[in-house]
Each structure stands twice: as C-alpha cells, then as structure tokens.
Amino acid sequence: MDQLSVKVEDLVVSYGSFVAVNRVSFSVRNSEVYGLLGPNGAGKTSTIKVLASILAPASGKVEIVGKSLTDEVSVKSQIGYVPEEVVLFDSLTPREFFEFASSIRRLATDTVNPRLEKLASAFELKQYFDTPIAALSMGNKQKVAIIAALLHEPKLLILDEPLIGLDARSSKIFKELVAFHARKGGSVVFSTHIMEIAEKLCTKVGIIDKGKIVGEGTVDELRRLVRSAEGSLEDIFLKVTEQEAGLQDIIRALETG
Amino acid sequence: MKFSKLWRLSSVVYKEVSFQSIFSLRAGSLLKQRGKTDIERLVRSARLNTLISKSLTAVFVGVLGLFVFVPSAVNTPLVLSKEMAFVGGVSAFFAGLLFLIAFMGLQVTTSFVSSKVVDVLGSLPLSRNEISKIIFLCLVRIFDLPLISAPVVFLIAYSFVGGSILGALVSVVCILVTEVFALALTIGLAEFFYSRVARGGRSKGQIVARFVFMLVWILPTFAAYFVMSFSREIVQSFAYFVLSVSSLPQVLALIYPFAYGFLLSGLTFPSAVDGSLLNFSIVASIGYMAIAICCLRWVVKTVGRIGTGRMLAGRFETAKDTFIRPRSPWVGIVQKDLRVASRAPSYASLFLLPFVQSAILAVSFSFGGMDLTKTLGILVGVSMIMLLLPPTLLSIEGISSAYVKSLPMKKRSLISAKALLSVGIYLFSLIVLLGVSSFLRQDLSLLAMFGVAHSLSVSAAVMLELLLLANKFWREGFAVGNLYARLSTYISVLIVGLIVVLAPIIAAFIAFIAAPYSVLPVFAALACLEFAIMATLTYRAS
Numbered sequence: 001m002d003q004l005s006v007k008v009e010d011l012v013v014s015y016g017s018f019v020a021v022n023r024v025s026f027s028v029r030n031s032e033v034y035g036l037l038g039p040n041g042a043g044k045t046s047t048i049k050v051l052a053s054i055l056a057p058a059s060g061k062v063e064i065v066g067k068s069l070t071d072e073v074s075v076k077s078q079i080g081y082v083p084e085e086v087v088l089f090d091s092l093t094p095r096e097f098f099e100f101a102s103s104i105r106r107l108a109t110d111t112v113n114p115r116l117e118k119l120a121s122a123f124e125l126k127q128y129f130d131t132p133i134a135a136l137s138m139g140n141k142q143k144v145a146i147i148a149a150l151l152h153e154p155k156l157l158i159l160d161e162p163l164i165g166l167d168a169r170s171s172k173i174f175k176e177l178v179a180f181h182a183r184k185g186g187s188v189v190f191s192t193h194i195m196e197i198a199e200k201l202c203t204k205v206g207i208i209d210k211g212k213i214v215g216e217g218t219v220d221e222l223r224r225l226v227r228s229a230e231g232s233l234e235d236i237f238l239k240v241t242e243q244e245a246g247l248q249d250i251i252r253a254l255e256t257g
Numbered sequence: 258m259k260f261s262k263l264w265r266l267s268s269v270v271y272k273e274v275s276f277q278s279i280f281s282l283r284a285g286s287l288l289k290q291r292g293k294t295d296i297e298r299l300v301r302s303a304r305l306n307t308l309i310s311k312s313l314t315a316v317f318v319g320v321l322g323l324f325v326f327v328p329s330a331v332n333t334p335l336v337l338s339k340e341m342a343f344v345g346g347v348s349a350f351f352a353g354l355l356f357l358i359a360f361m362g363l364q365v366t367t368s369f370v371s372s373k374v375v376d377v378l379g380s381l382p383l384s385r386n387e388i389s390k391i392i393f394l395c396l397v398r399i400f401d402l403p404l405i406s407a408p409v410v411f412l413i414a415y416s417f418v419g420g421s422i423l424g425a426l427v428s429v430v431c432i433l434v435t436e437v438f439a440l441a442l443t444i445g446l447a448e449f450f451y452s453r454v455a456r457g458g459r460s461k462g463q464i465v466a467r468f469v470f471m472l473v474w475i476l477p478t479f480a481a482y483f484v485m486s487f488s489r490e491i492v493q494s495f496a497y498f499v500l501s502v503s504s505l506p507q508v509l510a511l512i513y514p515f516a517y518g519f520l521l522s523g524l525t526f527p528s529a530v531d532g533s534l535l536n537f538s539i540v541a542s543i544g545y546m547a548i549a550i551c552c553l554r555w556v557v558k559t560v561g562r563i564g565t566g567r568m569l570a571g572r573f574e575t576a577k578d579t580f581i582r583p584r585s586p587w588v589g590i591v592q593k594d595l596r597v598a599s600r601a602p603s604y605a606s607l608f609l610l611p612f613v614q615s616a617i618l619a620v621s622f623s624f625g626g627m628d629l630t631k632t633l634g635i636l637v638g639v640s641m642i643m644l645l646l647p648p649t650l651l652s653i654e655g656i657s658s659a660y661v662k663s664l665p666m667k668k669r670s671l672i673s674a675k676a677l678l679s680v681g682i683y684l685f686s687l688i689v690l691l692g693v694s695s696f697l698r699q700d701l702s703l704l705a706m707f708g709v710a711h712s713l714s715v716s717a718a719v720m721l722e723l724l725l726l727a728n729k730f731w732r733e734g735f736a737v738g739n740l741y742a743r744l745s746t747y748i749s750v751l752i753v754g755l756i757v758v759l760a761p762i763i764a765a766f767i768a769f770i771a772a773p774y775s776v777l778p779v780f781a782a783l784a785c786l787e788f789a790i791m792a793t794l795t796y797r798a799s
Contacts, residue, residue, distance in 0.1 A: 052662075052663045053662070053663065054659065054662045054663055072665075073665045073666070073667055074665070075665075076663060076664060076665035076666075077665040079663065081660075081663040083659045083660060083663070085659065086660075087656070087657055087659055087660065088657050088660055089593065089597055089656055089657045090656070091596070091597050091600035091601055092593065092596055092597065095576065095579070095581055096592075096593070096596055098581050099581040099582060099583060099584075099589065099592070100589050100590075100592070100593040101664060102581060102583035102589075103583045103584045103585065103586055103588065103589020103590075103592070104586050104589055104590075104664045104665065104666050104670075105583075105664065105665060106583070106585070106586065107583050108583070109581075109582060109583060112581065112583060113579070113580055113581065116579050116581060117579050120579045126576060126578075126579055127575050127576060128576070129576030129578075129579055130575075130576040131576075132600070145660070148660075
C-alpha cells in the first residue's frame with residue numbers, strides 16, 4: 001500500500017526558452033488516483049507526457065513503479081496511457097490497432113482476447129471493430145485509446161483528459177474501471193478540467209499553475225488550505241490559481257456587452 | 258461569391274493542406290511540444306517541399322516535351338512519313354502528360370482526405386457549391402506549375418518542329434483538355450479508393466481488392482515512366498501498326514490522344530495529311546472537349562466531397578467478433594506497415610516503385626546479351642530506389658507517434674521489422690526483374706547470382722539508414738516532417754546508404770580488371786561483410 005508508483009522530484013520541462021514545467025515534485029502511491037488539475041497551458045500535459053516516457057525532461061528525477069525513465073521499455077510495459085489528443089493510425093481498424101499494440105506488448109492470444117471481448121462489450125465498440133478508425137466518431141476513437149491502454153492490465157494508468165468525447169454510459173463505466181483498478185492496487189495519474197470528476201474520483205489532487213504545483217492534497221486538505229469549509233473543488237481551484245479575483249467583473253462585462 | 262475572393266480563400270486552404278499533409282498529421286499530435294520557432298521553420302519547410310514537388314513535376318513535363326516530343330517528331334523512323342511521326346510524338350507527349358499529372362495527383366489526394374479541410378470551411382457562411390469551388394481551386398494551386406508548364410513547354414517544342422500559329426492555339430486547348438482528363442482520372446481513382454477500397458474488412462476478397470488497387474494506383478507511375486523511357490520505341494511501334502493495318506489511322510483519329518496527334522499534324526502539315534483523317538480528328542477532338550467540360554464539372558463537385566472525409570465515414574463494417582492474433586513485435590510492426598500502406602496511396606506507390614523500376618530496367622537493358630556491366634548497372638538502379646524506402650517506413654510511425662511512443666517498443670525490433678520489410682520488397686523486385694528478363698529471353702544466371710548476393714549489401718544499407726535515422730529521431734517519433742525539415746540529414750543518410758550498396762559493385766569492377774575469375778567471390782564477400790557488421794550493430798541497438 002505504501003509503495004510509491006510514481007515519484008517526481010524537481011521536474012523541469014522546457015520547449016526552447018519556454019519553461020512549461022518548473023521544478024515540480026509529487027508522488028503517487030499504489031491504490032491512489034492522483035488528479036492533476038490546472039488551467040490551460042499550466043503544464044499538465046507536459047508532466048503527463050514525461051510520466052508516459054514520451055517527452056524527455058530537461059532535468060529532474062522521475063521514477064515509475066520503482067524504475068528510472070532510462071529503463072524505457074521496462075517502464076512503458078507497466079503503463080497504460082491515454083493521450084489528450086487521440087491520434088491513432090487512422091487507416092487501421094480497431095481490431096488491427098489492438099493487434100498491433102498487443103504484438104508490441106507481447107500479449108498472449110488466450111489472455112488478451114477474453115479481456116478485449118469484455119472491454120469492447122462494456123464500451124459498445126464491438127460493432128466498429130472492422131471500421132477504419134478514421135471513420136469513427138471522436139468518442140469511439142477515445143474508446144479505442146482507452147481499451148488499448150487497459151488491454152495489458154497495467155500497474156499505472158496515465159490518463160490525459162480521458163473523458164473527452166465519451167458518452168454518459170461509457171464515462172460511467174470508465175470511472176468505475178479506474179476506481180476498480182485502484183482498489184486492485186494499481187495507481188492512476190489523471191488530468192482533467194472537469195472538477196466534479198476529479199472531486200469524485202481522485203484520492204489526491206495536485207493543482208498546477210504556470211508550471212508549478214500550487215496546491216496538493218485531498219479535497220478536504222485543499223479546503224483547509226484556502227480556508228473554506230464548504231467550497232467545491234472548482235472554488236478551491238479558482239482560489240489556488242488566483243483566477244477568482246475579477247471573474248465576476250468579466251462575466252458582468254460579457255453579459256452587458 | 259466573386260472568383261477573386263474564392264481564389265484568395267483557396268490560398269489559405271492550400272497552405273493548410275500543404276502543412277497538414279507533410280507535418281501536422283504525420284507528427285501524430287507531437288507538434289505542440291515543439292517551440293514556436295521550430296513550428297515556423299516547419300511551416301516554411303512545408304511550403305518549400307510543396308514547391309519542390311510541383312517544380313519536379315514541371316521539370317518532368319519539360320523533359321517530356323523537349324526529349325520525348327521533339328526527337329520523336331524530328332527523327333522520323335525510316336518507314337514512317339514526317340506527319341505520321343508527328344502524330345506519334347504528340348500522342349506520346351499527351352499520354353505522358355496525362356499520367357504524370359495523374360501520378361502527382363494521386364499523392365496529393367491523400368492529404369485532401371486526411372486534412373478534412375471541408376470540416377473547417379463548412380462552419381463558415383459558404384454554400385456547398387462555393388466550398389467545392391474553393392477545394393477545386395486549391396487542387397489547381399497544388400498543380401499550378403505543371404499545369405502552366407505543359408502548354409509553355411509544348412509551345413516551345415512545337416516551335417522547334419516548325420508549327421503554325423493555328424496549330425499552337427489549338428494545341429493549348431488540347432493540353433487543357435488533357436489536364437482536365439488527368440485531374441478527372443486522379444479524382445476518379447481517389448473516389449473509388451476511398452469509397453470502396455480504403456475501408457477495413459478481413460475477407461480475402463477485400464484484401465485482394467486492396468492489393469489490386471495498389472497495383473492500379475501505381476499504373477500512372479509506370480505509364481509515365483514507360484512513355485518517357487521508351488518514346489522512340491512507342492513511335493516506332495505506332496509506325497509498324499499504322500503500316501500493317503490500312504484502316505488503323507481512321508480508327509486512331511477518333512481515339513484519344515491520337516485524335517489530337519492527327520489534328521495537330523493536320524494543322525502543322527496541311528497539305529500532307531489526308532482530309533478525311535483531319536475531319537475525323539476534328540470531330541473526335543470536339544467530342545473530347547465536350548467530355549472534358551463534363552469532367553471538369555464532375556471534378557469540381559467530387560473534389561469537395563473528397564475533402565469532407567465523409568467517403569470513409571459512410572462505410573461501416575459490422576464486426577461479428579473481437580478476436581485478435583497478437584504476433585511477435587517485429588511481425589506486428591511489419592503487418593501494421595503493410596496494412597497502412599495498402600490504404601494510403603502515397604505509401605503504396607512507394608512500396609511498389611521498386612517493382613516498377615525493376616520491370617523498366619529489365620526492359621531497358623534487354624537489348625543484346627546480359628553481361629557483367631549490364632547486370633551491375635541494373636542492380637545499382639534497383640538498389641538506389643530501395644534506399645528511399647527506410648525513411649518512408651520510419652515515417653509511418655510518425656502518424657501516431659504520441660501513442661506509439663508510449664508502447665514498450667525496442668529500437669532493435671523497430672529496425673529489424675523495417676529492414677525485413679525493405680529486404681522483402683527488394684527480393685520481390687529481384688523476382689520481377691528475373692521474370693521480365695526471362696520473358697525477354699535473357700540469360701538469368703548473372704542477374705540471379707549477383708542479385709541474391711547484393712541483397713546482403715542492400716540489407717546492410719537499409720539497416721544503416723534505419724539505425725542512423727532511429728538514433729536521430731527516436732525521441733521525436735519519426736514524423737516524416739522531421740525528416741523533410743532536416744533535408745540535409747535525409748540526403749546524407751541516403752548518400753551513406755548509397756556508398757554501402759555501391760561498395761561491392763565498385764569492388765567487383767576492380768576485381769574484373771585485376772582478376773576476372775574472382776569477381777563474384779569478391780562481390781559476395783564484401784556484401785557478406787557489410788551485412789555482418791550492420792546486423793551486429795542493429796542487434797546491439799538499445
């Protein structure tokens with residue numbers, strides 16, 4: 001239970017002279033669902049891409065399931081990743097795409113197929129198995145990415161805005177799957193803009209703004225941080241990221257305009 | 258909306274299609290992690306690439322005019338009259354132009370479908386008709402240089418052979434008709450491909466249909482190549498046909514592109530051409546012009562539909578099960594690459610290019626017996642085309658790089674898979690080469706022995722290219738844009754590959770001078786050594 005699934009120390013990510021993530025540190029324990037919240041351009045996706053071993057950090061120390069990111073292949077085999085922007089091989093069908101992903105992950109036919117059958121039925125994707133991904137709706141593409149991330153029963157799920165485009169039913173199933181994954185001892189790093197979901201799903205929340213973690217803890221701990229007994233996560237978020245001030249003026253200006 | 262405004266709007270779409278086709282879509286959503294300056298550099302590079310591509314086609318049109326039409330029309334075969342040779346030359350030029358533009362168009366239509374430009378235009382206050390016109394004008398912008406160069410080149414070439422003013426004016430109209438036919442052929446093939454072929458489906462029939470269409474897709478390339486390489490032979494064959502069947506000219510005068518050949522011949526040599534043949538060709542030419550007008554309307558309407566990307570969206574295959582068969586990683590990569598290539602015309606044509614090259618080389622070198630010089634010359638030709646394949650194969654990973662990079666893929670697996678596929682294509686090209694040579698009654702022993710031995714050298718070159726590119730672009734996800742943006746890297750990798758494939762050939766020539774009996778052992782030993790070194794380096798790649 002106490003074992004760390006993710007350990008990030010002084011992470012820095014930069015694009016040229018622009019520093020997107022500035023000395024960020026946090027950790028995620030096993031069975032924990034860690035929500036990474038922040039306004040647009042705060043550095044959430046950059047942090048998540050480093051965790052998924054897609055982006056090389058400028059500096060800092062990152063360990064995934066006790067392994068350094070330099071052990072790239074071993075780290076990646078423990079991760080299930082859903083990118084923010086689902087860009088898959090559009091000319092392949094979901095069946096062909098899953099076949100490719102399973103081949104790279106060296107999954108056995110008899111173990112992967114029962115799991116795939118269950119996931120495809122749960123997300124109602126079965127009927128589209130032989131349709132090119134290019135012809136699928138955004139939601140169905142998202143389902144393909146989610147199923148591909150879950151196929152190999154990873155220890156760590158890294159999800160970048162995974163609920164975008166999902167219908168209510170699939171969204172509910174996905175949230176249940178995430179909760180189940182954590183109950184089984186797996187961990188989740190989750191980025192979202194939807195505060196209600198983060199509030200319900202995440203056991204711990206990190207608020208990132210301008211590349212820095214400006215608040216971290218459970219929702220109750222964050223309430224104490226902003227000295228508010230009842231505020232929702234959205235209120236807390238706006239206070240912590242100092243976006244609350246002047247918000248009412250902007251809304252009034254828009255209404256009168 | 259005024260034409261000038263539509264033309265201006267088409268410029269924005271054109272820039273976007275150029276950028277998306279080369280970078281955005283193939284960078285697999287990784288563009289965002291690049292700096293502003295880098296993106297600006299990519300945008301400039303995309304425009305430059307589009308310009309280079311257009312200019313190259315325009316150069317080919319120039320070659321077609323000056324080196325195919327003029328010699329065919331001037332160096333009259335002995336058996337043929339000057340005006341009939343002129344008919345052959347004009348017909349060869351028009352056929353070459355048709356296939357050249359169609360070949361370029363087939364590469365471009367992929368970006369139209371994938372960029373889904375109409376989705377963006379659709380939200381603006383524009384009618385469907387206006388959107389179609391904008392997309393069509395964008396298509397014209399993509400082809401502008403070849404479309405303009407064709408009449409210019411032909412008029413220059415026509416003036417060399419002493420053409421008339423009326424003939425020049427009519428030739429411009431004939432070229433416009435040909436250009437419309439080329440666009441219609443492109444769009445027709447693209448529509449058929451995206452509505453019937455590029456969908457999923459596991460049945461053997463669908464797999465065969467995809468393979469057959471890949472061959473159809475390569476036909477314009479083959480035809481353009483063929484016309485340019487064998488124009489003289491084509492004109493001579495035309496002469497023999499005309500002489501052997503007396504009523505053939507009357508029939509040909511009605512058939513495109515010969516109808517234009519007879520028409521322009523009649524206008525250039527009025528006293529020498531049979532009046533009835535001229536009348537036939539005038540009637541046929543007017544008919545083709547009417548068909549071209551209908552084709553133009555159809556192209557404007559259809560190109561808008563292709564741009565919506567809805568051609569694919571309308572095709573759903575209801576699956577009965579979810580069963581998959583995972584393979585070993587490298588087989589999975591090869592399988593995926595073949596599947597992507599079978600549905601992406603631009604990749605498919607590159608996959609098939611070595612086969613076309615082999616067939617053309619076998620025909621080109623078929624005059625006289627097969628000796629060592631010819632054998633090695635053919636192998637240089639086939640292996641040079643092969644060197645283009647590894648960068649293309651790596652660029653496939655760029656399509657979905659954001660996802661692929663999250664997979665536990667080993668560099669070694671990636672390089673092995675792509676190398677295996679490239680070498681497989683080389684060996685199939687060798688089979689095509691041997692098949693065509695055998696058909697032409699050539700001695701196959703030298704080709705077979707040196708070809709098989711050279712496959713080791715080609716494998717080494719391919720592995721080296723892949724290793725260099727993988728080391729450079731592993732972290733960036735192999736977006737093809739990355740390669741084009743670093744043109745110097747791309748070219749230097751090709752040069753290194755070329756050195757590897759040429760080394761045994763040069764050694765063989767040296768051996769031939771020093772000790773003729775040791776040519777094959779020297780050639781094979783060097784190829785083996787290259788292969789052994791590169792296989793070791795690939796195995797060690799982490």
